[in-house]
């Protein structure tokens with residue numbers, strides 16, 4: 001059986017899988033990143049994770065591997081640039097190290113892009129071609145596709161939206177210097193921070209019991225920020241679909257998405273109307289997208 005390996009490297013954990021040529025998931029595995037232990041320990045854990053799965057499948061031929069990696073990564077050299085979330089692995093040329101281990105071509109992407117590729121496969125024929133995936137987690141990240149292709153800033157830089165305005169201001173200034181950026185209003189960090197300092201409660205507790213003007217204003221800021229972000233992204237990239245992913249996606253779906261969608265539905269369709277959906281594959285899209293990246297890159301290399 002011909003297989004592709006997908007690897008999703010996060011700050012906390014690494015998710016791996018094997019996928020066949022028909023994009024069916026054959027097996028999955030997980031291990032803790034523990035980047036602080038350094039490259040040798042990390043690569044050993046990764047190798048064991050993949051080898052274990054290949055042994056369990058039996059007669060297999062691995063054709064290529066794809067990696068989705070958190071934070072800044074040079075997709076041309078495969079070098080991890082992130083000293084914050086992958087402390088201990090910065091400077092590691094991950095693609096070459098894994099190529100040496102597995103003996104197959106290895107491709108790497110920002111993890112938002114691999115998650116996006118996984119979600120697009122889940123959409124199937126419903127994929128409109130122009131889509132934005134927004135990662136709502138500790139921070140706010142994104143991946144943008146235009147005309148079925150990943151959008152990059154010239155020079156190959158991954159676009160960042162987290163520190164652009166969402167039209168809502170906070171009395172706290174973000175480390176970027178602004179007080180109205182998305183990360184400062186509706187990242188998981190900001191939502192938890194504000195719920196704690198204004199209400200000494202969790203965000204869920206505040207929104208479950210929204211019975212004061214202050215709580216309603218807290219909710220309004222989040223809905224308004226989400227609406228402004230979606231309308232802006234849809235307007236700039238002609239995106240008809242905004243996919244909400246990341247660790248906060250359940251929170252957004254439960255408390256904020258419906259009302260933001262109602263506001264989007266009132267817009268002129270030519271000026272920022274879009275549909276908000278949550279990630280279909282939950283947090284599993286990264287490793288599937290990484291395997292799809294490997295399959296597509298290998299195909300391109302042979303064309």
Ligand SMILES: [Zn+2]
Nearest residue numbers: 163174176181
């Ligand atoms: Zn900021």
